[in-house]
Amino acid sequence: MKKSRGYTLIELMVAVGLFALIMTLVSGAYLLMISLTRQAQGMATGIDNLSFALETMTRTIRTGAYYNNSVDCLSGCTSFSVIDSNNNTVTYALNPNNSIIQTIVSASGVAFQNNVPLTDPSVSVSTLIFYVSGTNKPPGDYNQPHVTITISGTVSYGPNRTQPFTVETGATMRGIDI
Numbered sequence: 144m145k146k147s148r149g150y151t152l153i154e155l156m157v158a159v160g161l162f163a164l165i166m167t168l169v170s171g172a173y174l175l176m177i178s179l180t181r182q183a184q185g186m187a188t189g190i191d192n193l194s195f196a197l198e199t200m201t202r203t204i205r206t207g208a209y210y211n212n213s214v215d216c217l218s219g220c221t222s223f224s225v226i227d228s229n230n231n232t233v234t235y236a237l238n239p240n241n242s243i244i245q246t247i248v249s250a251s252g253v254a255f256q257n258n259v260p261l262t263d264p265s266v267s268v269s270t271l272i273f274y275v276s277g278t279n280k281p282p283g284d285y286n287q288p289h290v291t292i293t294i295s296g297t298v299s300y301g302p303n304r305t306q307p308f309t310v311e312t313g314a315t316m317r318g319i320d321i
Contacts, residue, residue: 181301182300182304183300185265185299185300185301186300186306188265189263189265189266189298189299189306190298192262192263192265192266193262193298193308193310196261196266197294197310197312199246199261200235200244200261200292200314201292201312201313201314203225203227203233204223204225204316205314205315205316205317206227206228206317207225207226207227207228207233207316208225208226209225209226209278210223210224210225210278210290211223211224211225211273211275211278212224213278213280214275214278215275215277215278215279216273216274216275217274217275217276218274219272219273219274220272220273220274220275221236221237221271221272221273222234222235222236222237222273223235223236223273223275223292227248230250231248231249231250232248232249232250233246233247233248234246234248235261235271235273236271237268237270237271238258238260241264242267242268242269242296243260243261243262243263243264243266243267243268244260244261244262244268244294245258245259245260245261246259246260246261247259265298265299265300266296266297266298266299267296267297267299267305268294268295268296269295269296269297270293270294270295270296271292271293271294272292272293273290273291273292274290274291274292274293275288275289276288276289277289287315287316288315288316289314289316290313290314290315291311291312291313292312292313292314293310293311294308294309294310294311295307295308295309295310296308
């Protein structure tokens with residue numbers, strides 16, 4: 144009798160079963176990594192949008208004049224006005240209806256860009272507070288005008304997934320206020 148060498152049916156079934164099990168585990172890990180990458184990208188997009196909004200506000204505040212109509216707000220205000228470098232009045236405020244930061248630009252008291260959103264809907268802002276100091280003129284005030292902005296809220300980065308944040312930044316007028 145002659146013995147032939149080769150795989151038996153059982154050995155082949157075991158090999159295919161192990162291969163299928165390993166490929167199922169690997170594909171599950173791959174799908175999990177894709178999901179985590181999408182969540183990270185969503186969070187990064189929201190934080191980048193918030194960073195852009197803060198940078199836009201602080202740039203206008205640094206180059207502007209006549210903060211809050213020359214009225215200090217040491218205990219915190221919910222809106223802030225500044226005369227920008229083009230002599231337009233720019234007002235920043237939180238829209239409570241949709242939780243976004245809005246910009247209202249007006250020239251000579253007439254709003255020509257009303258309620259322009261500054262933040263994306265994925266960024267839900269719950270509080271926006273401006274602390275303003277040094278807006279009075281000498282001899283009552285020799286301090287340079289300064290604004291501290293505090294923002295808190297949540298960033299949405301997936302279905303039913305949010306990340307809370309609190310950010311504080313400051314800006315000082317570049318021009319001399321004497």
